[in-house]
Amino acid sequence: MTTLERLDAVIADRLSGDPAKSYVARLAAGGAPLAARKLGEEAVETLVAALDDDPAALTAEAADLLFHLLVLLRLKHVALADVMAELDRREGVSGLDEKAARTAG
Numbered sequence: 707m708t709t710l711e712r713l714d715a716v717i718a719d720r721l722s723g724d725p726a727k728s729y730v731a732r733l734a735a736g737g738a739p740l741a742a743r744k745l746g747e748e749a750v751e752t753l754v755a756a757l758d759d760d761p762a763a764l765t766a767e768a769a770d771l772l773f774h775l776l777v778l779l780r781l782k783h784v785a786l787a788d789v790m791a792e793l794d795r796r797e798g799v800s801g802l803d804e805k806a807a808r809t810a811g
């Protein structure tokens with residue numbers, strides 16, 4: 707099991723937990739809008755760390771970002787395996803070629 711898969715399993719387990727004892731349960735109690743807002747905040751903090759040229763901060767913010775993305779995916783019933791499968795499907799397909807095919811015609 708990868709780190710993301712292990713974390714995803716812990717998140718799934720905590721979703722229905724006690725919001726007083728679990729941050730994941732607290733996010734779940736706020737629903738997808740709260741998790742989406744937190745994800746947006748973490749995205750902004752990630753880009754600030756990147757623009758600040760601060761590798762340690764970027765590492766920490768990237769971890770926050772991935773964690774909150776996993777929580778949001780769970781709340782929206784999108785399986786991590788499906789996201790991984792989508793990335794696998796794209797493997798070897800240049801983003802430039804994909805965009806050109808999408809915008810042609």
Ligand SMILES: N=c1c2ncn([C@@H]3O[C@H](COP(=O)(O)OP(=O)(O)OP(=O)(O)O)[C@@H](O)[C@H]3O)c2ncn1[C@@H]1O[C@H](COP(=O)(O)O)[C@@H](O)[C@H]1O
Binds near residue numbers: 770
């Ligand atoms: N990986 C994480 C993880 N990464 C970040 N966070 C929390 O995400 C929050 C990030 O929020 P912010 O950076 O905005 O900080 P904040 O203090 O909440 O800021 P404000 O909301 O006040 O603006 C912090 O409370 C972090 O502790 C995480 N909380 C939990 N996990 C994992 O999830 C598991 C289950 O956690 P619980 O549900 O809390 O048991 C843990 O064992 C960990 O493995």
